[in-house]
Amino acid sequence: MKKLIRILICAALATGLVAVQQGFAEYDFGGGEITYKSTVFSHESHVGGMGFDCDTCHEGLFEMEGHALQGNPEFSMDAIYEGGFCGACHDGDTAFASDSDCTSCHVKDGGDIYYTEPVKAILFSHKAHGETGLECESCHTGLFGMEALAAQKGKDFTMAALYDGQYCGACHDGDTAFASDTRCATCHVGVKGYVRAHPSKGGDQHAAH
Ligand code: HEC
Ligand code: HEC
Ligand code: HEC
Ligand code: HEC
Ligand code: HEC
Ligand code: HEC
Known part of the structure; x- marks a missing residue:
């Protein structure tokens, strides 16, 4: 019985540790995953995967605040096509163009x-x-x-x-x-x-x- 309790406590501690590590990992990449109305932006892939510095985006392009842009009518495809927001890179040059690969960014369709x-x-x-x-x-x-x-x-x-x-x-x-x-x-x-x-x-x- 004591042994079982010890095993359970160890398991609980290990789970806690993994959760803490995941917390730090997310923090390393900045803001984690941000979900808008129908799109997703991942800090992990842009910072961890592609190695962008924080100030590439957090110097004029985006606020360091989750969903500051949510519901802002200026945060639209037209603005992105004109090189604003995600379109600063997603122009077919620095990264895949915004008028293609819709479903890379859009995880939901229009319903x-x-x-x-x-x-x-x-x-x-x-x-x-x-x-x-x-x-x-x-x-x-x-x-x-x-x-x-x-x-x-x-x-x-x-x-x-x-x-x-x-x-x-x-x-x-x-x-x-x-x-x-x-x-x-x-x-x-x-x-x-x-x-x-x-x-x-x-x-x-x-x-x-
Ligand atoms: C490729 C662009 C990009 C890069 C690089 C980037 N971010 Fe972000 N970050 C964003 C976007 C987009 C948002 C959401 C802004 C909004 O919705 O208005 C955001 C939001 C955040 C937030 C707020 C998250 C929340 O949930 O409140 C923090 C904190 C943050 N970023 C930190 C960082 C840090 C630290 C780095 C560097 C390690 C970094 N970001 C790199 C694009 C980027
Ligand atoms: C600083 C430049 C930059 C900005 C700003 C930027 N991206 Fe990216 N993004 C990239 C690069 C580079 C790639 C790698 C793919 C490629 O080379 O075509 C990428 C890949 C992606 C991918 C595929 C990988 C993944 O995470 O699943 C998605 C989705 C994506 N971006 C969404 C967005 C969205 C949404 C925004 C705006 C909120 C945004 N990006 C802003 C540079 C950028
Ligand atoms: C680089 C990422 C990216 C790509 C590629 C992209 N979009 Fe978007 N799109 C966004 C973001 C970010 C928004 C504003 C936030 C939101 O509404 O989820 C948006 C908004 C929209 C909206 C406005 C409705 C809404 O949900 O707010 C439509 C419609 C749309 N996109 C369609 C498309 C279509 C069709 C394509 C392909 C031809 C495409 N998008 C490609 C990132 C992208
Ligand atoms: C057969 C035509 C068709 C296809 C294919 C299609 N859409 Fe749409 N979509 C529409 C129509 C029609 C509207 C409404 C716009 C209007 O009334 O002018 C719309 C609107 C939308 C909206 C806005 C919804 C809102 O609530 O504001 C989004 C987001 C969207 N589509 C995303 C997508 C994405 C992502 C894909 C691909 C996975 C896609 N659509 C494929 C016809 C289409
Ligand atoms: C890009 C081409 C395209 C456009 C634009 C388009 N459709 Fe369709 N639609 C199709 C195809 C292909 C099918 C399936 C084949 C068939 O049923 O003949 C279909 C099937 C349907 C169906 C039967 C399936 C269902 O939903 O029950 C309805 C209803 C329909 N369309 C309504 C519309 C309406 C309303 C619009 C305009 C707002 C529209 N479609 C625009 C190509 C299109
Ligand atoms: C492919 C889809 C589709 C089919 C099939 C279709 N309609 Fe429509 N209809 C629409 C759309 C879209 C509108 C405009 C939106 C609205 O009125 O809500 C419309 C509008 C209308 C209107 C009002 C506008 C006008 O033109 O006076 C009438 C009446 C109408 N339809 C009758 C019919 C009849 C009768 C049929 C069969 C012979 C038919 N529709 C078949 C999609 C369709």
Whole structure:
């Protein structure tokens, strides 16, 4: 029994030691791993792996504060493409370009998007489209914006535009994917579909009429 207790105490101490070591290891690399809305930045790979000094980034590029940029609208792909933030290096020169390899930085896609204007509701599923083998670049270099519902802010987000090969119609032409003048209900999940996906907004149902 005493022996068992001694073993247990040793095991507990060893676990504690590993945890402390991991703590120090993370500290060695600076700020650890930082997770934004859909991206991840790793101090371990940039400092430990690539050997960047702290002041490469913490002299103008980034605050030494976790998530200072979280939710800041200026922390966007457009800014990164223009050489700001991560784009200071991720320009295809110092490091892989920001207009490629989306999924190296983006650990999450854009999720399910429900359009509600002009009609409620159209479902666009990132998951379903990813499963067909499409890459992020097939939609996010010109065709669609970098923000949910950006398309519905345009006045011409209509069936006529789709039939004309714009927006979803770039693929839903009966060739790359089923045509936009067929299977209406596949895209149009309607008010019922919207309410099912947003149970807390059930009361919204009336607003649709
Ligand atoms: C390649 C760029 C880069 C390098 C090199 C770098 N950092 Fe960071 N660091 C960042 C980013 C990005 C953030 C998050 C800033 C934000 O969200 O506004 C950050 C945040 C931090 C934070 C805050 C973390 C938190 O969770 O509050 C600390 C502390 C930090 N860095 C320390 C360091 C130290 C120390 C070094 C050098 C050993 C270092 N960093 C090197 C990019 C870098
Ligand atoms: C000081 C230059 C610099 C900055 C700033 C920088 N990176 Fe990097 N990053 C690199 C280099 C160099 C590599 C190595 C890959 C390569 O050579 O293409 C890399 C690799 C990566 C990788 C792949 C390795 C890994 O960690 O999984 C990711 C993801 C990444 N960076 C994300 C980011 C994000 C997100 C930001 C902004 C918050 C950022 N980086 C800012 C230089 C930088
Ligand atoms: C078949 C087209 C398509 C593909 C492929 C695609 N997206 Fe999207 N994505 C969209 C549409 C449509 C929107 C909404 C933008 C709009 O309404 O203009 C969007 C929006 C987003 C958003 C914003 C979500 C928000 O809540 O603001 C992110 C992030 C995103 N996509 C990431 C990705 C990533 C990462 C990939 C690859 C893994 C990817 N997308 C692949 C069509 C696509
Ligand atoms: C070097 C890293 C990096 C690469 C490569 C990269 N992004 Fe981003 N992206 C970011 C960061 C950082 C943000 C702002 C923080 C966030 O939103 O997670 C961002 C924001 C976005 C947003 C805004 C919505 C949101 O989640 O905030 C979209 C959409 C997006 N990126 C799509 C893409 C697409 C598509 C590609 C490939 C063509 C790509 N990104 C490549 C780092 C990257
Ligand atoms: C880059 C090409 C491309 C674009 C752009 C695109 N799709 Fe698709 N979509 C596909 C492909 C490929 C499939 C699978 C093949 C098929 O079903 O014909 C598909 C399947 C679907 C499906 C059936 C799978 C599911 O989610 O249940 C729906 C619904 C759909 N798309 C809606 C949309 C909507 C809405 C838009 C615009 C916001 C859009 N798609 C934009 C290529 C695209
Ligand atoms: C590939 C997906 C897709 C298919 C298939 C589709 N739609 Fe649409 N529809 C959309 C999108 C996206 C919008 C604009 C966003 C919104 O209204 O929420 C839209 C908008 C509309 C509108 C309002 C705008 C306008 O053009 O007057 C009507 C009406 C409409 N669709 C009817 C139909 C009918 C009828 C069918 C079948 C013959 C159909 N749709 C098939 C995606 C689709």
